[in-house]
Amino acid sequence: MKKMNRRHFNTLLGAGAASMLVPLPILGQDKPKVVVIGGGAGGATAARYLAKDSDGALDVTLIENSDTYTTCFYSNLYLGGFRDFNSITHSYDTLASEFGITVVKGYATEVDRGAQSVTLADGSSVPYDRLIVAPGIDLIYDSVPGYSEEAAEIAPHAWQGGSQTELLKTKMDALEDGQNIIMVAPPNPYRCPPGPYERASMMAHMIKAKGFTNSRVTILDVKPKFSKQGLFTEGWESHYADIIEWLSPEVHGGVIEVDANAGTVETDLDTFEGAVLNVIPGMKAGAIATQAELTNESGFCPIDAETMRSAVDENIFVIGDASIAGAMPKSGFSANSQAKVAAMTIRGDLTDSKVFPARYANTCWSLISTDNGVKVGAQYAAENGEIVATSKFISETGEDEALRKTTYEESIGWYDSITADMFG
């Protein structure tokens, strides 16, 4: 329990005096209000740290449209058969019951920055003193010719956890020997840089585990290089030499048209046919960030590197995939880290608690094959207005099996810890 400082004491005195004049329900409304839009990796962490560390001095509301959250991180392990769906799905119950967070189920449609109020789809509104915008990503469907939200019901992107993930799993489970999987990999910047390549590994693992000998995974990339490329390439050569084929844009010459119904992807080189199409298009910040005019021409939100405060509104913070966080990749780990800096800054704004220089961290683990984990990570700080890496590390090619197994096991412990850190 933190000591009550003079400012809290005066606030309470003020509330007591006011209660003599106005109806009682006003009492609880005197606390500063922090509203969080989005209950993903960043938003849930921010809400939890704000509530936990302010000891009731802040009124914290989390606005989230879903009853549960299925993490995008580790969803590839579900696709590969290493996790079940329930183990990557989390509820908001603990945030409400143990941390006193008001969890409002609804879709935020509008932020009125002048009035400091969020409007929900049902027409209700929630006022704020500080707002955290953590909507994650929206997909730019038409960045891939022929692709659309409707087409995603046949050719899933599965780049947002939940029903899309289950749809891709269902399609993968229905694959027969001799049928192929075609993945269209996304352009930078996108959520989870090693994700498409871990996913291809898990697809190949499934093909191998089923004993198929005539099925392939073809990755049609729009990038000439990708995250952890050396590690993945080594792993694919060792484990999936006849299964995974990665084609750079120089090789396939560009994606001309996706036809989800026909199961084809036409490129300059050839038309590829797959029983499973996994099309991952370009990305931008979630819609509410654009509506609130927090984005720039990149489609993402510029922030102050020291605080995660929006560059355009001092009462708003943008964290996670929707933000432009300098050298940090878009990941659940990054969002969790940025949330803690934003929460500390907001407590400093509203309760006079101490604020320390921002420190950020990220690690991305990837599973290539059974017990064969690799990782890449860095520590970050704000320097000259930018978030820059102060140190970094990456798994090496040629590592022994024992180390790879340790790295995979480490990721299991990490997953359990970070989801507890987000959802309680």
Place this chain on the structure above:
Amino acid sequence: MKIRMLISQRRNDVKNVDFITEHSVFSSLSLALSVAGLALLLGGLSVKALANPSIVDQILQQSPDLDYGEYLASECAGCHNPEGDTSSSVPVIHGLNAEKLVQALVDYREGERENSSMQDVASNLGNEEIAALAAYLSNYSE
């Protein structure tokens, strides 16, 4: 032989290292001290082996800022669950004693203990940060 065993054990998790520290004369601290003693006998050749124990002592003598420690420890919680159990592949560090925490972080920082993630984390920690972290984590209670 015993040193080889120690090296392999030190590559295990913090819990295991704690066990060695408590139950073996070949603990990391006493090993460093005995190497230092030998070095003194040989004419004070080993400066590095002397360094860590004295850094650990220096850090333990600081007056740390618990609020700073709480903020720094929020990064730890992303991987080390404060309420986790000993079965986790990432060891529980909340509630460990300050000396063990300081020793571990100094060893990671100096590259004398394996784990690329922890070496990376510790390379960004000064003595003040390690003191604050150890004070907060060792005083942690659920």
